[in-house]
Amino acid sequence: MPAPSDGAPLRFDRTSTPGELVAKHGSLEPGASTGEIHRVAGRIQTTRGHGKVAFADLGDWGGKIQLFARADRLGDRFEDFLALGVGDWVGASGEVVTTRTGELSILLDGFELLAKSRRPWPDKRSGLQDVERRHRQRYLDLATNARAREVLMARSKTVAEIRRWLSDRGFIEVETPMLHPIPGGALAKPFVTHHETLGVDLYLRIAPELYLKRLLVGGMERVFELNRNFRNEGVSTQHNPEFTMLEAYQAYGDYTDMADLLESLIRDVAQSVTGGLVVPWHDIDIDLGTFRRVRLVDLVREAGADPDADLAAECERLGVAFDPKWPWGKLLVEIYEKKVEHTLVQPTFVLDFPRDVSPLARTHRTDPRFTEHLELIIGGMEIAPAYSELNDPVEQLARFQAQADGAAGPEDEAHRIDEDFLTALEYGMPPAGGLGLGIDRLVMLLTDSPSIRDVILFPALRPED
RNA sequence: GGGCCGUUAGCUCAAUUGGGAGAGCAGGGGCCUCUUAAGCCCAAGGUUCCGGGAUCGACGCCCGGGCGGCCCA
Secondary structure, three states, X not given: OOOOOOOOOOOOOOOOOHHHHHHHHOOOOOOOEEEEEEEEEEEEEEEEXXXXXXXXXXXXXXXXXXXEEEHHHHOOHHHHHHOOOOOOEEEEEEEEEEOXXXXXXXXXXXXXXXXXXOOOOOOOOOOOOOHHHHHXXXXXXXXXXXHHHHHHHHHHHHHHHHHHHHHHXXXXXXXXXXXXXXXXXXXOOOOXXXXXXXOEEEEEOOOOHHHXXXXXXXXXXXXXXXXXXXXXXXXXXXEOOEEEEEEEEXXXXXXXXXXXXXXXXXXXXXXXXXXXXXXXXXXXXEEOOOOEEEEHHHHHHHOOOOOOOOHHHHHHHHOOOOOOOOOXXXXXXHHHHHHOHHHOOOOEEEEOOEHHHOOOEOEOOOOOOEEOEEEEEEOOEEEEEEEEEOOOHHHHHXXXXXXXXXXXXXXXHOOXXXXXXXXXXXXXXXXXXXXXXXXXXXXXXXXXXXXXXHOOOOOOOOOOO
16 A cells, blocks of 8 residues: 555554543652553644753643653654654654653653644744734634633533523424525625525525524424524624524513523523633623513613603713604614613613514513513623514514614615515414524623634634735 | 724834834754753844835834724714
8 A cells, every 4th residue: 555645644543642641640759650651642832852852742622741752762763853843743652751850741662743834833932912813813823822722612512501401491403594585583784695596686594583483383382593693794892794693482481481591591501611600701790690680661761861751852962873763662772772781781681672673572561662572681792682472473564564664774674574474474373482692792701702703713804815 | 984003023022202123932053861931052034014205314204005903883
């Protein structure tokens, strides 16, 4: 069998990892010999040549161990060892020992260069600092910065815990279309694409909501989807054009059930990901043990505006920019978003958004100006909306038409009338609660990350050229 | 879209009010048989993001642009 052209090994059998050896032998006396021969692999992190002996740190994401090379043991291979550099992948074999200074080491009998790093490596002390390159070349960020690895692992665990938590409670995960003939389920500008053989424009979904509700019509009682949404809007520390959202629906429930569920879910996920319910956030601590519940209209009143007065005048007085065409509810929400939302640092359910801005939620059971639509705010960020879901096809059509008539925002962000969805509702959708949970922002909270780009491995950036 | 800040060697960063660009690390050569941010010696490394302008003289000042960060819309 011919050797590969570059002679590099195709595989390497390990008997242990650096982290496992540290766990087993981490407290040996200086100058100890274990009699254990091991084969370990990893990436060279530092090298220290010292005449007829040399050292290198070999590490992976789970730990590191020192390689101890002696010219009298390695013979001709000693020169090759000295040629190793930072970033090289190496498989090594030898006895597990400690040096005179007590450092746990592999006393090398042999080693293989598994892959060479051909480019200059970031500074070994500081790691890669340049924010732009950390995003464009995330592999270097991960390879040199422990913080980047911790965030990635926290995100992975968060997603895994959410899936397990929901599954344990009877929620079924589904996948609904990413390509939508009509963008729906949210107020947002979509990305447009085109299907050649069907000859139609399609939209990357802005939300899966209307498809998940079709599944409620089909009889699914507890259903969720955890995947990407796409919105053709600006990028900021809280927005990426593609972002990850959990949407979950529960038949026979309402928005108070969804608030209970969110509270319990976030608490359990925080506990398993961070080990506690108090998470540091910038300069303060956020206590996920207590979730306040307060009506939006009361928050606006607390902010010094009278919801029963002329809201355009109130906006004027408070310095909130507005469009005179906006309806009452839009003005009310504008005051809330500009004056209140960013001040809600501790977990807060903001209850009962106005009907004008909430076309998919049921009218409030006692106050018809509002809907049973809440938003969970933590750290000043919208983390999760939840509704008592509108299931009346006649009212749904009327709400869509009110949206299409304008007033609530730019035309390309208004709901378009999805006849197929209305047909589904006409077959009967059970009463249900639904929620959306922004996964990126939740991970920001759990990892004290100030920017969404810290928790998305490859965030949207302008092309370099 | 607006404002402010940043952009210098492969990386991390310096460079009084405008006077001719430096260090550490990495990479190259040499010494060294227990180092661990190894150490010591030597050499090399630059279109100071790009384009224009004022000045005897620009990394620095002015104008325009790129990319990034933060804040605002």
